Amino acid sequence: MPKCNKRKLPITVQTQHEGPVSNARTPSKSDKSRKKAKRTLIIQEFHTLNKSLSSIRKEIEHLSRDSSKANNKTIEQLKKSETRTLEKLNDLGGLDTYQKQSLRGQSKISGGDTSRWLIDLLFKLEILPLVNKNTKKLELLEVGALSPLNYSKEFKWIKPTCIDLNSQHKLIIECDFLSVPLDTNVSKQFPCPFDIISLSLVVNFEGDISKRGDMLIHAAKLLEPRSGLLFFVLPLPCISNSRYFNENKLLEIISSLGMKCIAKHHSSKLAYYLFKVEKSFSVSEIKGKFPKILIGDGSKKNNFCIKI
Numbered sequence: 149m150p151k152c153n154k155r156k157l158p159i160t161v162q163t164q165h166e167g168p169v170s171n172a173r174t175p176s177k178s179d180k181s182r183k184k185a186k187r188t189l190i191i192q193e194f195h196t197l198n199k200s201l202s203s204i205r206k207e208i209e210h211l212s213r214d215s216s217k218a219n220n221k222t223i224e225q226l227k228k229s230e231t232r233t234l235e236k237l238n239d240l241g242g243l244d245t246y247q248k249q250s251l252r253g254q255s256k257i258s259g260g261d262t263s264r265w266l267i268d269l270l271f272k273l274e275i276l277p278l279v280n281k282n283t284k285k286l287e288l289l290e291v292g293a294l295s296p297l298n299y300s301k302e303f304k305w306i307k308p309t310c311i312d313l314n315s316q317h318k319l320i321i322e323c324d325f326l327s328v329p330l331d332t333n334v335s336k337q338f339p340c341p342f343d344i345i346s347l348s349l350v351v352n353f354e355g356d357i358s359k360r361g362d363m364l365i366h367a368a369k370l371l372e373p374r375s376g377l378l379f380f381v382l383p384l385p386c387i388s389n390s391r392y393f394n395e396n397k398l399l400e401i402i403s404s405l406g407m408k409c410i411a412k413h414h415s416s417k418l419a420y421y422l423f424k425v426e427k428s429f430s431v432s433e434i435k436g437k438f439p440k441i442l443i444g445d446g447s448k449k450n451n452f453c454i455k456i
């Protein structure tokens with residue numbers, strides 16, 4: 149059974165332990181908010197460094213195609229920046245620490261485990277519960293799973309396949325979503341097509357804007373034709389405050405991938421969507437249709453984008 153190709157992690161993973169936990173007293177409210185602020189800072193810093201690393205590596209790749217002297221000098225400088233960025237990521241504790249901080253903060257920072265929004269919706273849409281005992285369980289692919297138990301209350305109806313670039317549990321398959329094979333015969337680990345794919349706070353984690361587009365394309369291809377559901381969550385500022393992206397652009401991309409939005413919700417921090425597959429699409433027809441172009445400028449805006 150071919151194993152899913154592991155993507156090289158951008159960092160040498162090195163776990164940093166938090167300071168000793170004192171049992172002497174119950175943590176006060178200010179202790180908790182200090183910890184929460186620290187967690188948020190680590191997560192934000194990790195995202196920023198990860199994004200810089202992606203841009204630096206893309207630039208090196210681009211310049212390496214032309215081996216002029218001037219380019220060689222710039223490449224050398226870029227490689228130094230790459231090393232410095234990797235060192236900073238290492239100092240933060242790497243992807244492992246980022247994930248542990250994200251997991252601890254899942255209920256607070258993300259405003260709750262996002263899977264609960266999906267589950268409530270599946271009940272509202274009468275997709276759950278599965279009333280007929282003989283009905284096959286829903287095959288769900290959870291990408292970027294920090295715990296294999298997010299759907300434990302629904303195990304009688306839902307069969308999750310959990311993956312992550314850096315697995316935190318033996319039930320989470322360590323692999324890159326983009327290498328999940330489309331054909332079940334290639335690997336029994338992945339029972340595609342899937343009824344549901346969860347891309348919750350994963351696409352914004354990827355620093356390369358073209359790979360973000362590739363993730364949406366891959367999700368659309370892996371879903372059950374005409375009924376598959378894509379659960380998609382982004383931090384709200386990605387669609388509400390970006391120079392290059394907004395909800396209209398997201399929905400245009402989704403529509404060109406043959407899907408339509410059947411539900412959405414904006415919390416104070418996150419934008420939740422449920423997209424449903426309606427028809428097939430051709431990758432060659434949509435490639436190049438969604439470039440990075442300025443939608444609206446402003447000093448307080450961010451640069452989030454998804455490119456196809």
Ligand SMILES: C[S@@+](CC[C@H](N)C(=O)[O-])C[C@H]1O[C@@H](n2cnc3c(N)ncnc32)[C@H](O)[C@@H]1O
Pocket residue numbers: 243247250254258262291292293294311312313314323324325326348349350353354
């Ligand atoms: C913010 S964290 C976890 C998000 C979690 N799903 C949630 O909703 O709270 C993002 C996770 O996505 C994982 N990830 C990012 N890109 C991935 C990819 N291409 N394949 C698999 N996992 C990926 C990262 O390793 C990280 O653990």
